[in-house]
Amino acid sequence: MPTEQLTKDRPTASAADIRLRIAFLVSSVGDWIYRLAIPVLVLKISGSATSTALAYAIEFIPYIVIGLFAGVIADRFDRRRVMVLCDLTSGVLALAVTGLALLDDPPLVAIYLCAFLLACVRPFYFPAFQGFLVDVVPEQRLSRVNAWTQTVDSALGFIGPVAGIAFVAALGVWLSALVNALSFGVSALLIATIAFTRSGTAEPVTARGIARDFTDGLRAVWTMKAMRWGTALMALSNLAAWIIEGSLLFLVLEVEKMPKVVLGLVLGAQGLGAVIGGVLAPRLTDRYRLGPLLAFGMGLSGASMVLPVLVPTWWAVLISWGIEGIATSVVIVSWVTARQKVVPSEVIGRVASVSRAAAYATIPLGAMLGGWLVSGTAPTRTLFLCGAAVQAVVFLGTALSPVVRIDDAGPRNARAVEAT
The missing domain is CATH 1.20.1250.20 (MFS general substrate transporter like domains)
Structure with missing residues (x-):
């Protein structure tokens, strides 16, 4: 809408x-x-x-x-x-x-x-x-x-x-x-x-105070349903992406025996797609609600992974990863913007760092899983099919969870700041 x-x-x-x-x-x-x-x-x-x-x-x-x-x-x-x-x-x-x-x-x-x-x-x-x-x-x-x-x-x-x-x-x-x-x-x-100028007086720094602040940050992520679901789904989406991305070099150069220029083209297509997505994202966020836009980005990411399953060729991988780059930028911009609008300003640093740490934690697991899958039969189809399957779960989770209604989660606390 x-x-x-x-x-x-x-x-x-x-x-x-x-x-x-x-x-x-x-x-x-x-x-x-x-x-x-x-x-x-x-x-x-x-x-x-x-x-x-x-x-x-x-x-x-x-x-x-x-x-x-x-x-x-x-x-x-x-x-x-x-x-x-x-x-x-x-x-x-x-x-x-x-x-x-x-x-x-x-x-x-x-x-x-x-x-x-x-x-x-x-x-x-x-x-x-x-x-x-x-x-x-x-x-x-x-x-x-x-x-x-x-x-x-x-x-x-x-x-x-x-x-x-x-x-x-x-x-x-x-x-x-x-x-x-x-x-x-x-x-x-x-x-x-x-x-x-930031209003308020800083409390004395103590180990107990820092531990309490950290706990408050975790509680903020957990108690806000949209944040809790979104953080988990972003981590799962990273898992899907790194199942493929962590093994792209081995897949292109060793399994498919393609020249190095092909790997450069694939990674370049992803980077170019991410730039295009970054340019498109503010226009999309101006016109559409952030929750449905997040679901769209997650769905586009999963759909892009299906092409190499149907046509396991290097050019299909190139197109797939270019579209994946666009989808990733749309998702990141929508998610970060939604988080900034929903999370109270005084805890946003903790929520942002916890969310990022959770997302990074799934990268090694995805890379190892991809390394195991790429050593089997029909590696291109297997790798992209597994990534697409996980991303399909992410799409359904986004579309059916409180994340799709994140725009209605309530405005974050008013800023106690005057900026120039």
């Missing part, structure tokens, strides 16, 4: 809105530089594929472990200061990587430690950004800003590996790391210049 909000009534972006988005872009680009500079440095030192892969994979660990608790910090402390501190910490660590890269024989342990600490910063930045976005962006613009951030993420996922490697190769590891540090500094400066 079309919403009552008319396109012509959309508020324009404020100065705080623009600075926050530019800071997000600069900080995200900085993330991509260090993600590639550190593995290149490790490869240069060790010459080991295993050591290099470890340097890249280490970034996912903190999201699952630290991510559960990071939202407490974002809700208890000044979110702007948390984001500035995160960027400054990342900048200092990037400077440490710069120094290590200048050594003749830098110790691998120190490089891994820097990579791990850099990865630990992002779980704190994410819920703080989500909460601060709610603080400074008018509710009517939330879907558009969410779509913008999703488009940035998708575009970086699409061009990041190629552009990042070219950047590191052109400048060298130490200079790339220095530019990385400067990018985090620019992001911190932009966020620090956003003026706002």
